[in-house]
Amino acid sequence: MVVEEMSAGGIVSKVATEVSPSVVGITNLSLDGNLFDRDYTETTGSGVIIDEEGYIVTNNHVVKNADRLIVTLADGNEEDAAVIGTDARTDLALIKIKVDNYVTPAEFGNSDRLVVGQGVVAIGNPLGLRFARSVTSGVVSGLNRLLTTEEGFAFRLIQTDAAINPGNSGGALVDLEGKLIGINTIKIAAQGYEGMGFSIPSNQVRRVVDDLKKYGKVRRPLLGIRILGEISQGEADLKDLKQCCGVIVEPIIGGTAYKAGIRSRDIIIQVDGEQVKTALELEEKITSKAVGETVSIVIARLPFIGEGQVQVKTIKVKLSE
Template structure:
């Protein structure tokens, strides 16, 4: 029987017709999906004229299943990634035989938060730099200038003179919930691994960090991988909004996935001061906080109160001028109960330099009311 007999030809023609219809349907469907994706903004930000800066848009992706989650992370990487930069901290020195030399001391990440070229990063990334080089997503490398630093929170602001920048959109870190999706973007191994993306969740909120000065700050905990080079990079929510600046990687034996970020609400307050004043202006009570008072300490020393903060006034400071004495226990500031050092710091930092606040202390088991005019915390 011939391969081209009539019956076989008719069956083959029917098959070809069916395949052709399937191909046409696929092409038409693809065009419709492409137009729909463009309309929804899933293919990246709209093109802007050269030299103009743009702010990353808020991403709207249905939170359903793994497919949507992957799409969200891809979109976040495409739209927020260009707002994350690499920062090289260089030490410049002169060599008798070779002249001026540059040695890279450290690398880190930063986030562009203003179209004027302002970048927020970690203080330890830029500390002691003789020269800063900022690597942009489009391959440009431009010098950075120091604007201001805040060692207490490990934040700093630098500035570059460049156009056509992508500016990150910041979200409200107070709205975060444990279990929310979190995406970390940064340079975990320097510029070689620029804008690496890791996905995780918000593992915890209000994690306390106690600095060497005794100050306490609340951090966001995430299991999104954060390495030393991620310092200064962005922690982003599912809508592409920066909710934190990656800051601390804690590695303990037996514990993995413990990354920390400074909440975006705190970051925005601090960078506003750094841009305006080159430093962070904080009010000060003018005391050294010896320790928190608990029931054991109170019972052993018959303090008369089992909460508050045991303090020592700084000489000629606001508290000393108001009559505060060593071993006074601060239990109330401006009508708010103070149970520990964080309460004390939080209440003072909520005020302004020059404000006069009522303070209640316990001295010799008796309450004493004082009025303190707040000074400025030394840098």
């Protein structure tokens, strides 16, 4: 698609035509009531077909507690779906339908290449299946927006001014080439962020989906520590640390960090040569690695009162699951 040669409206229309067949409606039916008077509670959301085998990515909260999932395709046909795996931490889920005929998968784009101000299109089912595959357009308003879910998980999202409403959750955010660059989530957007839409970056989606396909869960590498706190610039100066900031940790006895030599109240200041200032930065750097990978951790160890100087050590730690 040659974007420069088309009007803004023409671009959005072309993108919508190309991508809409990949967006599905999802109906979540969950049983409630007592044993003798049971009925279904029905909620709806969206999903995106990601391959010709019938795999669909959506939000975890869209499929949560489902006794039955019904997927409505672009042609109106309905298929029951099975849950392959879910990940509450990223609010993502992978489901699958039986494919009798050809389905149109979305093509993943590279969310790391997004820039603020770039045009985007959101496609989903706002307010239920009556408005299936509705299209809104806007721009990327922000990147790496740090937000926290109801479960207390913090992660970074794409912010957009394209309208994302109830029912849009699990729908597609695409660039003006029609590439999938995010999965929309209303769950986070609804928590006091009026007028803002948020999407889970496609590169993160791909990593989660790959694990859900292989293992039915996300395999996250663990360092084997507990976080005790963070060291600010002022505290670093007081403690005579040559490098600003860091994360105070407690190794889990018998864990990989403990076996490697990390001790209580050590301050992690680098991971694989990159400075660590906050607990979130430490978590992101570790979770970007693979289970079984060995990482180089630089720690600062404070001396006991009246005993010597701050020790700086490099410790190799093999990440566990």
